[in-house]
Amino acid sequence: MSSIAEHSRSHQLSAAEARFAVVGVRDGRRVRLFADAVHAAGLPTPRVLDWADVLRDGAAFSQGETVRIDSPGDDTAVEGALRGMPDATRVEGSARWYARFTEAVAAVAGAAGAAGARLLDDPAELAVLFDKRLCHGVLQAAGVPVPASPTSALPSAGRARAPRGARGPHPVADPVIEPAAAGASAGAPAGAQAETTVPGAALPTGPATDRAPAAPAPTPAGQGPASHPVPIRGWADVRALLSGDGGLRRAFVKLAHGSSASGVLAVEWAGPGRVCARTSVELAPDGRLYNSLRVRRYATENEVATLVDALAPDGLHVERWLPKAAQQGRAADLRIVVVGGRATHAVLRTSRSPMTNLHLGGARGDLAAARAATEAAGVAWADVLGLAERAARCFPGTLCVGVDVLPGSGWRRFAVGEVNAFGDLLPRLTGLPGSGAEGRDTYGAQVATVLREEHHRHVAR
Missing domain, CATH: 3.40.50 (Rossmann fold)
Structure with a gap:
């Protein structure tokens, strides 16, 4: 409790x-x-x-x-x-x-x-959380299972260090929680506070702030998940990752600094000229890109290439598209809110598209049924919540994060998709049984945690 x-x-x-x-x-x-x-x-x-x-x-x-x-x-x-x-x-x-x-x-x-x-x-942690390439790299270095990614990178020495206990390079295969290893999460290495150097103390005025940040610097060999993260300059680079021997074939292409699924493409490769992408991005005739509330399908390589080339200047992150578990024929994933290191709230999101965001047509699913399916597959529900807590431990200076947990087909394998700094906007959702946040929403849980910490500090004095 x-x-x-x-x-x-x-x-x-x-x-x-x-x-x-x-x-x-x-x-x-x-x-x-x-x-x-x-x-x-x-x-x-x-x-x-x-x-x-x-x-x-x-x-x-x-x-x-x-x-x-x-x-x-x-x-x-x-x-x-x-x-x-x-x-x-x-x-x-x-x-x-x-x-x-x-x-x-x-x-x-x-x-x-x-x-x-x-x-x-913590401002340094926010800088990592809002760069998907760095966030993915920090998670992987801490032993948190994530989809395989050729663009994943740890912050360079001048920006942040790896979490304590970080391991060396991981195998290409996606690390996941499986029933046989479900109890292993208790011994996972805890993350350390990031020390990312963010821009100077001045407020964002003047021409210097108009420069887009460079891609993450490659991490020295043995210090992180990718010694040489692949730069994504446009469709040619994404195409090379999808095709060829050992190619990803199916991948999510995401804006490195995007949120709310803006600029996310779910891309499938079946051979030269046989490419399709599903995304909420609307490509206007003049080449401008617009966010839409409708997930659309681009079915030609030329269309997909145009989209990727237009998105690339803002920085892109590419990761393997893991097959998700389904509930009533809809793809499903979990948003788990972690407050003060404890998983307090969870919602199951389902969708007929690869993106489960509620504003894109996703809907809240049956969390109890998801838990039952998980336990029937041999995975303890506590280990799923523990996975989210392991991810949150990589950001100990941030009170609350929303962790997107991806259940694999059959509810037997789980990985972390993203960690969201502002992932607590879940109105009317009350705390999980046994979390200590029962009857409170995500904001109430945060206030209660701050009060508890203030009390402990007062007693310590």
Whole structure:
């Protein structure tokens, strides 16, 4: 049982001391839901620093404040400013978004540190979480099973170090949890805090922030999962990975700094000229790319090549497309929220397309049925939750992450697809039995964890 429930015993003490400040979108859903959780705990209304104001004027904090960094995604104007694209429906600009966002987060962290405020989101870890190539590499180096990827890379020595206990290069075959090894997760190496160097402390203004970040530097041999990650400059590079002896054949091609399935292509290769891709990207006649709420199919190599070539300047990550388990004929995966190192919430997502995102037609599935199918296949449900916790341990300075867990066909094999820094937006979802977050949403669980930690610090003093 998680000690989240202990917060009730220390509530009076912690409520008097805890003061939250949130860097987010003032009128956005995320800030509202977090504020509701704070109010429910009997705490003062969180002070909101709107992203638009922070990007323009910087951030200032008070000593003793607890600072939460939230997504800027609810404000299309802010998103447009970060991306350099005033049209919020455009796909392009994610590399510029990453450079400007990580720079702004570094400035927020600097201001919080100078004021003696406590930060709930480590800026170095956010920089890794928002680069799929680096996140994949950190997970693999920590022994977390992930789909095989030729673009996976650990942050270079100047940006971050591998987690403690990282192993050397892994075999080409996808590492997965299987019934025979289901108990092995307990001895998995824990991740260490990343030390990624993000851009300087200045806020994102001026021409320097318009430069897209370079691809991850190759990791020295023996230090990570890929000594020489493959650069993806366009379709020719992706084509080479799909075809030939040992080619991937089926792969996800993702924007390195994308989110919400923006710019994700599920590509299948059956030979020269026999290529198709499913994606929510809409290719306009003028060559511009737009996000769509409809997953469409591009059935010619020329179309797929045009898409990949247009996406490549923002940086691409390629990984093997693992066959997923199904529920009622729909592909299924899990979003597991981990708060303070503990899996507290989980939702099963199902879809008729390769992308299970709810805004793209995905739907919540039957979590109890998924658990039953998993246990019937010989895998303990606790090990599935433990897999998400292992992934979260790679980012110990970040209070809450959403881990996408991919169940393989037959519910016998599991791997981690992604770890999401802002993966807690699951309205009305309450905590898992035995998690200590029963009856609370993801935000309530986070507030309770902070109160518990404040109580423990007070007792230690």
